[in-house]
Amino acid sequence: MLENLTERFREAFKSITGQSKLTEDNVKDAVRAIKRALLEADVNLAVAKRFVDDVRDKALGAEVLSGVNPAQQFIKIVHDELVALMSDPSSRDDEGRVRINFTRSRPTVVLMAGLQGSGKTTTCAKLAALLVKRNKVKPLLVAADLQRPAAVEQLKVLGKQIGVDVYAEEKSTPPTVCRNALDFARKNANDLIILDTAGRLHVDEALMKEVSEIAKLTEPEEVLLVCDAMTGQDAVKSAKAFDERLPLTGVILTKLDGDARGGAALTVKAVTGKPIKFIGVGEKIEQLEEFFPDRMAGRILGMGDVVTLVEKAQSVIDEKTAVEMEHKLLADEFTMEDFLDQIEAIQKMGPIKDLMKMIPGAANLPMDQFDERGIVHLKALIQSMTVRERRFPDQLSNSRKVRIAKGSGRNVDELNKLLKGFDQMRKMVKAMSQQGILGRVAGYNIKRKRVKRLRNEAKGASKGGARPGLLGGLSGFGGAPGGMKQPTPAEIEAFKKRFKI
Ligand SMILES: Nc1nc2c(ncn2[C@@H]2O[C@H](COP(=O)(O)OP(=O)(O)OP(=O)(O)O)[C@@H](O)[C@H]2O)c(=O)[nH]1
Ligand SMILES: [Mg+2]
Structure with missing residues (x-):
């Protein structure tokens, strides 16, 4: 995961390792290498520029600490900037964990949206399993993708696998399925419903109209955009497009296990203002993790813990x-x-x-x-x-x-x-x-x-x-x-x- 990015950062730190001080010259070299690393990772230019400007200012303004060598001090500055780039304190609870906006007045509604093949259906099941464990909820999965013939069956299989009920209707429309699912959930004592919607190859008007109609009808507490990390800047662009039409509350970045570059992970928050809440790190049900910016920064810098x-x-x-x-x-x-x-x-x-x-x-x-x-x-x-x-x-x-x-x-x-x-x-x-x-x-x-x-x-x-x-x-x-x-x-x-x- 993110191997290329880690390697590039390691190289960028080389010009500072062994130096006795952070100077204008050695910081300039390191910063230039970091910018190259970010651009190669498919981070967009504006974000990369702002990032290295901040790092440079902090590194040159940093007072010399006798407890630390300059390379460590520099790594710490980059680490903190990475964390800042990916963080959104308002999406965290008091313990720093991802907050889900549960409501008590009715079943909490989570709407999952995203492009075709981004991992929506799989992630619906993963998220249900994760929240059962974490929040002791009783979820209901809703098959609101009537686009692809096998989509309903896929969700049913996953539901069975994790022991969670699936609501589906034959010959219906997605908005109707979702509205009826809310009624069913109340009767079935479900306190959470997760809506699996259809995806399209590209963001298009028909897709947007359908999901925004579902959103209007069900007034979801959480609207999560499922993005494929491997598509880099395209994922970020689609996030921007969805954000303009849907009240997004966060992003789930999937397939991070296959992403060597890390551009989407680094920039989604900066470009859309929406935090990454969960990350998919494999195909198995349990391979969905809460997203922690500081851990991710540690991974990226290869500095472990x-x-x-x-x-x-x-x-x-x-x-x-x-x-x-x-x-x-x-x-x-x-x-x-x-x-x-x-x-x-x-x-x-x-x-x-x-x-x-x-x-x-x-x-x-x-x-x-x-x-x-x-x-x-x-x-x-x-x-x-x-x-x-x-x-x-x-x-x-x-x-x-x-x-x-x-x-x-x-x-x-x-x-x-x-x-x-x-x-x-x-x-x-x-x-x-x-x-x-x-x-x-x-x-x-x-x-x-x-x-x-x-x-x-x-x-x-x-x-x-x-x-x-x-x-x-x-x-x-x-x-x-x-x-x-x-x-x-x-x-x-x-x-x-x-x-x-
Ligand atoms: N390696 C890996 N594969 C994943 C991850 N999440 C999903 N996948 C795979 O991605 C493929 C597509 O997943 P789906 O859940 O069907 O995607 P979708 O967005 O529902 O697709 P459509 O309904 O056709 O739009 C499947 O083969 C999943 O197993 C992940 O985090 N890592
Ligand atoms: Mg699907």
């Missing part, structure tokens, strides 16, 4: 621990025990591979090297060392190495690799901390004075033998964008569930 990762990291590492570690490293007191602590803390955050996936660009990493078994082996080796050996791993004799390897069920080669890796890591982290980067890596904007105070406190703590739970253990995982909102309790719960914490 980096925002969640950063929030999670912030909740695990506190500022004080980061500074304590910096002190320990500078004083050469970083031991294998601290290393073990780090490994354990990272493990607590969830399966390593899942965590890796949340890191931008992680798709390019050799995932196999981050498996759980490897970590278990490392732990076994460290655990079979004595406390002294853990503190002074560089002083291990050969016979001690053999003993440690045996005790852990591993071999000396593996132990040597661990020792070498540990030594390299210590050197690398020490070099970083001497440049004062460590605090930044952990994602904190630690003010100089504060560092001094914390450092003094840390000195006392490490003398007393206190050990930090976790080094800015995510060093190299990237820092937290500044000003990141704190996760809500519900988000934390969802995250815990996802990573089985």
Whole structure:
């Protein structure tokens, strides 16, 4: 889904990666690449232009955050602009979920409209199934497409499949079917009716007349336009045409699973002012999802759940621990025990591979090297060392190495690799901390004075033998964008569930 767009954005960020600052020049290059990416995605010119102008202004006006590198800061700006492009707060409830305008005075009416083959009939059934689950409603599907001979039968089959009643009439007209369906729904105790209407190859007068007549007659609470994402700008154009004739309340974008470019997803809201409410991501009944602009932006940028990762990291590492570690490293007191602590803390955050996936660009990493078994082996080796050996791993004799390897069920080669890796890591982290980067890596904007105070406190703590739970253990995982909102309790719960914490 949206692979091409993701790839183009990745390329656009290249000109900023590794730069020390966002400057007029490097921002210009990145912005030009983003514009190209959007145009290739079939985003219309006006929308693309406005988008990159906004990104440029924000990037150049952004204050330098010491907790974030320029590429991350830039990605965050693009992410937020993408979200803004696709969002419509008025179509969301208090929890940020898609709002359906249910009424209590009569069965709620949802009218589905759209071009031929866009996925109306399938989506009627998908939506009914989704709302049964989400809102505990009792829907009725209405066969108001009398254009195509097999349409009624298709809806009946789908209704049967999901256990939802279907209302159909023989030798009738669509407006009559819909009006009678309302009466039937009242008697049948249905609190929701979904009208499946006919489609045409192109927007034409006969089609528009028929659906607007149905809309006038049934006064639907929701008029949803079903659009095929794969048709890009044509989908957007048809949305505009329908919007002029029907009181649209939202769009359902189907076949996003087959859409590599993403132009319709990006521009429907900007061009028509109507929000995407649901997306179709496959042919199966359950493959209809509520649309969340922030998740979509994350998908498009290929940054997975980096925002969640950063929030999670912030909740695990506190500022004080980061500074304590910096002190320990500078004083050469970083031991294998601290290393073990780090490994354990990272493990607590969830399966390593899942965590890796949340890191931008992680798709390019050799995932196999981050498996759980490897970590278990490392732990076994460290655990079979004595406390002294853990503190002074560089002083291990050969016979001690053999003993440690045996005790852990591993071999000396593996132990040597661990020792070498540990030594390299210590050197690398020490070099970083001497440049004062460590605090930044952990994602904190630690003010100089504060560092001094914390450092003094840390000195006392490490003398007393206190050990930090976790080094800015995510060093190299990237820092937290500044000003990141704190996760809500519900988000934390969802995250815990996802990573089985
Ligand atoms: N891959 C994929 N296929 C979909 C999706 N939604 C619908 N389809 C397929 O698109 C085709 C057309 O779907 P229909 O529901 O019959 O479309 P329609 O708009 O009712 O068509 P008409 O009634 O002829 O106007 C079917 O083969 C569906 O399975 C989706 O989200 N992903
Ligand atoms: Mg149909």
